[in-house]
Amino acid sequence: MHENANSLVVLDFETTGLSPNQGDRAIEIGAVRIVNGKVTDKFQSLMNPGFLISRFIEQYTGISNQMLAKVGSCGEVMAEFADFLGDDNLLAHNASFDQKFLDAELNNIARKYSGQFICSLLVSRRINTDAPNHKLGTLIRYKNIPSDGAFHRALFDAEMTAKLWLSMLDDIEEKINHEFVPFSLIQKLSKTAKGDVNKLLAKW
Template sequence: METVAVIDFETTGLSPAMGDRATEVAVVIVADGKIVDRYQSLMNTGTRIPAFIEALTGISNTMISKAPPASEVMRALAEFVRDIPLVAHNASFDSKFLDAEWLRINQRRRQEFACSMLLARRIYPSAPNHKLGTLVRHLGLPSAARHHRALADAEMTAHLWVQMVSDIQQQYGLNTVPHEFLLALQKAPKTQMTSCVERAKCRLGL
């Protein structure tokens, strides 16, 4: 199984374009189907956390006031992740915050994100919904005591990712499941999965 970096952000809101900032980031490295390394930190951006976000995550303004500056955290994150392929649940959210925070320190992302939510919609169509917690319960995977903290959610996503890659490998008779194949699969129309898989297999020589 290809090595990936599974990332999760907690933030002050939904969009960096609207001035929202990250409050916490965590990454777990998954290699050979196991979590082999972790990085987690709160981060101080000087932005106040709304009360409803504090209630959701448990991250308070007092906690953030004692956290390292965002620039320091994001540099450490860049060194930790390097060029390892990235994974997130609802990657469109996490990628926006990663790109916005890295841009502030003149760091640019070179690798593409795979999205465990998009893939789950295609390979687990019978799941009640495709939220992270629901999928973890549906598949009987290890669950964190508290959701909406970056490391807990990154670890749950990592367990989900390992299960999905294994299921994809078995379902489509693959010896290996490259990141490129998963990037193609997550974009495939749900009604055309078989043909899209065959094209991707052919293109990648699988």
């Protein structure tokens, strides 16, 4: 387990809907491993949820029922992902959504993970206070990060989140005048009121 916030696995799910409690399933996972601020590995796979997905989700994600008919089940893919993840910490943009699906899908196959989650959206709200909103696409433009690809595909979104994250870590490093941002500082920052962020960073 790495103690620095620049070594973790960034992940993104595409899903059949918003809630695993309502029977929604993952249909794609994309993940990027960052070690010491560099992308070292990637994981991407479609997965078959065992039922047909809605026309809305097909249009939203660009993932069709025909594509899903040819791929492994959620259980097979998630077992591979659990192996890929190991005990690394995790990051997602709007992490509560991805964490719900990761927990549900791994629970289905009796697998666990030991890393802890942080959310780039929560951190962005405290660091990028002038951004028009904190959607991934908006923040990529706000930070002038080059992007060519389709949002709402899992690997592309994970790669963009990773770039956004490293850019945000640079900003935090400048504020704390330190080359490494501890994972524990990000966990604190995520829960700090916006008005108290500068005070937190100043005393770190």
